Amino acid sequence: MTRIIERNGYFSIEKMQELFKSLGPTVSLDIQSHIVSPVRVGLQGVIKEHFGHDMVDEIFNYFSRKLANTDLTFMAEENSQNIVDLFILLKRKPFD
Structure with a gap:
């Protein structure tokens, strides 16, 4: 995603956060x-x-x-x- 946004050139990334969730079988x-x-x-x-x-x-x-x-x-x-x-x-x- 970072490369795509930077390649676009119209935006700067102010904040990027990935949240991983493990839902489990229940x-x-x-x-x-x-x-x-x-x-x-x-x-x-x-x-x-x-x-x-x-x-x-x-x-x-x-x-x-x-x-x-x-x-x-x-x-x-x-x-x-x-x-x-x-x-x-x-x-x-x-x-x-």
């Missing part, structure tokens, strides 16, 4: 709530503004149904023993 992930909830938090306001309040529940119910019919085995418990969260704080470089 943790059970509810895939839909781990995907749908954060997406809803991030997009609900935009969707409400553009499509109206009545559409928010309908859109996210549809999204949940689509996830239920999607193969998400790559996120299953046995495949997610070690998860890496990457946090990068970028600062836009001034224009020349």
Whole structure:
């Protein structure tokens, strides 16, 4: 990531932190709530503004149904023993 950001040239890295999590076999992930909830938090306001309040529940119910019919085995418990969260704080470089 560092090389990609430096090669871009428009940003400087202010802070970069990798967090390794070992979930262990006892943790059970509810895939839909781990995907749908954060997406809803991030997009609900935009969707409400553009499509109206009545559409928010309908859109996210549809999204949940689509996830239920999607193969998400790559996120299953046995495949997610070690998860890496990457946090990068970028600062836009001034224009020349």
